[in-house]
Amino acid sequence: MGNHYVIVGGSAAGMAAAHTLRKKDKAGIITVLSDEKSPPYFRPMIPYIINGKKKASHITLSGNGMFTEQGIDVRTDTAVSALDTAPKTVTTKSGEAIPYDRLLFATGSRPYMPETIKGLDTKGVFSLKTLADAMAMARRLQDTNHVVMLGGGILNLKAAFAMLEKGIRVTLVVYSPEVLSQLMEPEDAFLIRKALDNAGLEIMTRCSATDVVTDAGGVCAVALSNGKELPCQMVCVGKGVIPNTDFIQKSNIKINKGILVDKHTACNVKDTFAAGDVAVTHDPVTGEKVTTALWTNAVEMGICAGLNMAGIKTRYTGTFGIMNATQVAAEPFVSMGVVHTRNKDVEVYIEKSGHTFRKIVFNKKGTRLIGAVFIGDITNAGMYRYVIREKKPIDRFKSHLISHTLHYGHFM
Amino acid sequence: MPDYKEIFVKTDICTGCNTCKLACAVEHSKTKNLFEAMFETPKPKSRLYVEWVPENTRIPVLCRHCEDAPCINACISGAITRSDQGTVVTDTDKCIGCWTCVMVCPYGVIGRDKALHKAYRCDRCPDLEVPACVASCPTKALVYESVDTFSADRRKAVSKELVTGKGV
Numbered sequence: 001m002g003n004h005y006v007i008v009g010g011s012a013a014g015m016a017a018a019h020t021l022r023k024k025d026k027a028g029i030i031t032v033l034s035d036e037k038s039p040p041y042f043r044p045m046i047p048y049i050i051n052g053k054k055k056a057s058h059i060t061l062s063g064n065g066m067f068t069e070q071g072i073d074v075r076t077d078t079a080v081s082a083l084d085t086a087p088k089t090v091t092t093k094s095g096e097a098i099p100y101d102r103l104l105f106a107t108g109s110r111p112y113m114p115e116t117i118k119g120l121d122t123k124g125v126f127s128l129k130t131l132a133d134a135m136a137m138a139r140r141l142q143d144t145n146h147v148v149m150l151g152g153g154i155l156n157l158k159a160a161f162a163m164l165e166k167g168i169r170v171t172l173v174v175y176s177p178e179v180l181s182q183l184m185e186p187e188d189a190f191l192i193r194k195a196l197d198n199a200g201l202e203i204m205t206r207c208s209a210t211d212v213v214t215d216a217g218g219v220c221a222v223a224l225s226n227g228k229e230l231p232c233q234m235v236c237v238g239k240g241v242i243p244n245t246d247f248i249q250k251s252n253i254k255i256n257k258g259i260l261v262d263k264h265t266a267c268n269v270k271d272t273f274a275a276g277d278v279a280v281t282h283d284p285v286t287g288e289k290v291t292t293a294l295w296t297n298a299v300e301m302g303i304c305a306g307l308n309m310a311g312i313k314t315r316y317t318g319t320f321g322i323m324n325a326t327q328v329a330a331e332p333f334v335s336m337g338v339v340h341t342r343n344k345d346v347e348v349y350i351e352k353s354g355h356t357f358r359k360i361v362f363n364k365k366g367t368r369l370i371g372a373v374f375i376g377d378i379t380n381a382g383m384y385r386y387v388i389r390e391k392k393p394i395d396r397f398k399s400h401l402i403s404h405t406l407h408y409g410h411f412m
Numbered sequence: 413m414p415d416y417k418e419i420f421v422k423t424d425i426c427t428g429c430n431t432c433k434l435a436c437a438v439e440h441s442k443t444k445n446l447f448e449a450m451f452e453t454p455k456p457k458s459r460l461y462v463e464w465v466p467e468n469t470r471i472p473v474l475c476r477h478c479e480d481a482p483c484i485n486a487c488i489s490g491a492i493t494r495s496d497q498g499t500v501v502t503d504t505d506k507c508i509g510c511w512t513c514v515m516v517c518p519y520g521v522i523g524r525d526k527a528l529h530k531a532y533r534c535d536r537c538p539d540l541e542v543p544a545c546v547a548s549c550p551t552k553a554l555v556y557e558s559v560d561t562f563s564a565d566r567r568k569a570v571s572k573e574l575v576t577g578k579g580v
């Protein structure tokens with residue numbers, strides 16, 4: 001009998017690893033333990049569940065993209081509560097001990113719920129993380145005409161638009177001076193801000209919530225740090241995520257916020273691996289340790305972990321701490337690498353017009369591309385990512401990087 | 413992997429005439445006829461790009477349908493899959509226009525259809541025997557062959573060059 005691979009977590013990293021394992025090891029047994037009730041799905045698509053544009057059946061993972069392998073045993077509604085690395089077993093919440101030959105932690109992350117805001121356990125307060133969250137939000141939305149969203153990150157913006165499209169009033173409360181502060185400097189976000197304003201999203205910056213006010217039906221208002229009170233029927237908290245390490249903390253697996261892994265995605269204990277939001281990886285640009293919460297990163301790292309678990313030594317290239325792309329309102333944007341440049345000794349080129357914004361960041365000596373922000377025109381963004389990540393010498397095409405005329409021919 | 417035919421570029425022969433771009437746009441138009449296609453809205457789009465590399469090289473760049481395709485792994489809606497013909501295909505019904513594929517493609521060959529809010533790329537003309545760009549190339553710089561056949565042809569050409577001392 002082949003190896004028994006056990007994967008804890010049935011989302012991007014876990015399922016990418018499972019499908020990679022199946023491709024490489026036809027004989028092994030692959031068991032995925034997911035604490036969610038629904039079979040694996042494309043998590044970034046859940047904002048479309050809120051406004052009914054997609055049904056759960058439209059966003060299932062199995063059979064789509066790279067998730068096309070068969071013979072993977074996915075056990076839903078199976079939370080893991082304990083881990084023993086000798087003998088090698090994980091124990092489910094219902095008490096079943098499952099032995100493993102190789103184990104992957106792909107436990108993901110959960111929304112950070114700030115303790116400074118009182119009353120977050122009230123009915124009508126959500127944080128959008130799972131399909132179940134999105135479905136619950138869709139139900140609550142039927143009796144909602146105003147939603148207050150706490151946090152100005154990309155997930156909250158996507159959710160905000162999903163609800164705006166349904167004709168619901170949405171107010172975004174942001175502690176930072178501007179939306180998307182993780183992905184760009186406040187002054188660089190002006191085009192996006194304009195698009196959000198035009199789309200009818202109400203935004204309050206430099207402001208935070210202090211209390212959720214309730215009545216018999218659950219949330220009825222949010223009290224803010226500026227003394228104002230916003231009447232609303234729904235609150236959505238999008239203040240970042242924290243890695244899920246609960247059952248791992250009592251074990252001998254090394255943790256520092258997330259699970260520490262080496263360059264081959266392996267943990268400090270033999271035959272254990274970690275990938276996705278829960279894993280601490282490195283940023284090839286800054287060299288810093290980072291955890292990210294991006295689908296794309298999780299899939300890449302999951303594939304790498306799958307290869308290593310199958311015995312094919314594969315080095316994980318790491319990921320930018322900052323990297324994302326999407327379209328908010330009518331503005332597409334990409335942000336990657338070093339993009340917060342204030343008080344930093346770096347070489348920066350900015351080009352802005354009424355419709356586009358472009359920021360290209362080089363290292364201090366101007367010899368290496370380390371970051372880029374594109375808003376409006378995102379052509380060839382992938383080539384910039386490639387130049388940043390591979391630390392390519394740029395002397396032959398630096399002017400093309402700056403003028404946004406780079407094409408594949410420049411690499412030849 | 414099965415022996416699929418792929419589109420190869422002989423960079424030493426390409427003159428940069430852009431005929432391939434035109435043929436591509438026409439093939440991906442509604443009418444599939446140059447004169448009518450010119451008046452279509454939205455304007456038909458070419459899915460390959462002819463780039464200029466100084467001093468005087470022109471190269472057509474198009475989706476490589478990578479064996480380990482970053483776009484398939486990156487897509488957040490599961491819209492990108494590998495077809496039975498070996499091509500990488502974006503299902504436009506599933507594409508939500510988040511442009512994550514554009515962010516990860518190292519060749520810069522995924523286009524953004526602003527009107528439809530969908531990503532598009534070379535599909536190797538699945539309805540044609542030979543892709544439109546290849547068929548249209550007046551200098552035969554574009555070749556539609558399997559990897560084995562293409563490399564065998566190249567070997568033959570180089571051998572001939574060595575023996576005769578003449579370029580081919």
